Amino acid sequence: MRKISFKSGIHLLLTIGLIGASLSSFAIAPGSKTKKQLTNQSLQLYGGLTFLGFKDELQSPRTYAGMGWSVGAGYDRIKTNRLWSVETQLYMGSANNQLQNNFGGNAAQVFGLQMNIARLWRVKAPIGRLQWYAGYSTQGYTQIRVNQALGNSSLGYDAMVGWGGVSRLEFPFRLKSDKTYRLWIFKYTRKSYRSLRLGWQLELPVVAAHVRTPYVGVTNTVGNEPMAGLVQDLKDNSRLVLAGNYLYLRNQLYGHYLLKNGNALSLQWQWTGYAYNYNDQATRSANGQLLVGLRIKLDPHPEQRR
């Protein structure tokens, strides 16, 4: 029986413990603006670093890891009882096989595109101030890898369009943040609060269409009609897969700093994990993105919607 090593155990604990935490969302607003809410419609633009990791068993048993950059955009529309959001991220970077020798290691260029469209409705929450939304989402995921060391198999790819249920729990609360001013012997305490919002969103995959590199790791584009070969390969290697045979997790953790004009600066960590088994040769990839961005209000009269 295989023993679980300390390192694996730590990773396991982190995975279990932090998947929940990572699905949380924070919204922090200055205390003086506790009653001012984010606009009901907003556009987000962001960019930053991405941390990559993947293992494509069709081409190598080794795990590749590296870094790159990413950019993204999103749109939110929040009404009293429903929430609609569209998000998309593009990232690219370089990852290597983590095996350095005197001759250097093998490296891959990685390009990814992710898109999520979610629609949620507010349902009655079982506990006090807890806000509970439930709905569905459409998830798009594509990753293209180019590893020149693999010759004709240099191109590896995964693509998925999936549908599933979404559940989001939000818990708004305030933290006391008093400020004390002194003038000679006078002391004045100004009561202030910071609004926070803790949220946990879980996307449950139900069904998805997947396509990935052919079984032998090379595309049958040997003809003088490469598009025909590629289309044939995509057709031959497409599968409709039910949950349990694939995994797609997408988590977000973010903080907002409200500006006076109603826009907000944001700092965000986003983590996506994708796993799919094809002919007993699995692919697993994960990327974490540390993003800074700007949330721009689009609603011209937010006060009328309160």
Added chain:
Amino acid sequence: MKKLLLFSVLLAGLWGCTKSFTGDQPEQTPRATFEYLWEEVRTKYSFMAYKELNWDSVYATYSPLIRPDMSEEALFRVLANMMNELRDGHANLISPFTYSNYYPIFLDRPENYDSRLLLEHYYLRDINKYYITGPFQHTVLDTLGKRFGLISYRSFSNGFSGAELNFVFEKMAGVDGVIFDLRSNGGGAIHNAHTLAGRFTAVERIGYYSRLKNGPGPADFGPELAIRVVPSTSPRKFTGNVVVLTNRGSYSASSMFCLHMRALPNVRLIGDTTGGGLGLPNGGELPNGWTYRFSVSQSLSSETDAGGQRYNWESGVPPHIQVDLDPAQAALGYDSMLERAISYLETGL
């Protein structure tokens, strides 16, 4: 400050998630590397049944040679010898310090090619007609009142432009036949073969069929994809009688080009059987970071036998007329293979 600390801890934890999600590195021992390569070949090599290979007996032969303390070079030799059991020039093991190849494909037969003989006695017969256009050497030979174009192409890895091809075929205008010398062309980019073949036909034809391995069983293949010879849109092409000269050094993309050319009624292959190599080689990485490749597809001819079965010429595309380079004739300044091609173009026999 506390919030910043909390945020940092969460970031570190999430990065841990990424590492945990993608999994640990595999063992890099000689045993793990050997087992991985053996299994990859067993499940993905496309000519296991065609070559009647018993891969289990290969395992029995090489497995005892794997030792935990063996050097990298010793491990390389064992794995390279195992790959050579495939008798396939597309089966290669690549380490940072060397790579393996299967040489008997062309060393088991005469070379049937003498580049100096060709240059001295044919191309330089009239230096004013000799051109080196991109990767092509070409000239027009005047023989007993007839004019034959001669074109040599040494590697399909050497690309060319449309303008270069136009120039070559402009020089072939009005000749009584063209000899396309493909001897010792070890292959390269297959798209060059498609482009070139399109200059020798006015009608679209199926050159061959390609099918990819799509499962672990020896007979697991995807559907056959018809690979067509599409006529060039350029008016500068040659659709008269053509001879392709071949030897065992005509390998991989050269053999695929020969499949295309065999499908054209105006073309004859003369020389030795090509080296074959009709399987598209894939690429993969071993647990220790070395890479490998071997054939994962089959190319089947558009011609069929009496039973309607397509030919699998993985071991070499046969010529219509078999002829070797005669050393005695070569000593006198004659390339007997080229002379046979001229004779065919003159007489049709």
